[in-house]
Amino acid sequence: SAVISQKPSRDICQRGTSLTIQCQVDSQVTMMFWYRQQPGQSLTLIATANQGSEATYESGFVIDKFPISRPNLTFSTLTVSNMSPEDSSIYLCSVRLAGESGELFFGEGSRLTVL
């Protein structure tokens, strides 16, 4: 298994500002992902965070809005830029361990409210 720490756990932000969410894993992992979960909805994959290269974004998500850093195999950040109320959501960092069945382990999530 993996222990994943996310910061902040929650925040209230003003429209037009940006917020960076940090994800720290207790072991080196190759596969790291960022998900969004809007109220009452299931998980939506934003992007795969690639170590040493640009993240791979899913349809509907772009780097200018959700820049991602992955400087090493244990750490990643997701920035939500120029926020609007529609960005109010839970943002989840997750990892998949090598050699496992493919299950994902999730961080505690960062609950953002944009006013």
Next chain:
Amino acid sequence: GQNIDQPTEMTATEGAIVQINCTYQTSGFNGLFWYQQHAGEAPTFLSYNVLDGLEEKGRFSSFLSRSKGYSYLLLKELQMKDSASYLCAVMDSNYQLIWGAGTKLIIKP
């Protein structure tokens, strides 16, 4: 397109048994996962099925039929703490996870 279907909400009684169904249509199949998510918390892994049949883990069991594109999660001896959303997810041929919308399970005393 790819699709995962599961009921939106179910209600059951403490001590009883409940079965949560999941049907899927995906581009390829590399396994099916069930996750539990309590309100305000992150999902936690419950089970993984890649071959047909039943996988039992304590009070929870998960069944898979690949030919029918069907799975269920069976919860026995329900406890109040089992009140949560249960998410079904399928890994497709590109090893991407396709998520269902989740089933909210309400347990009543």
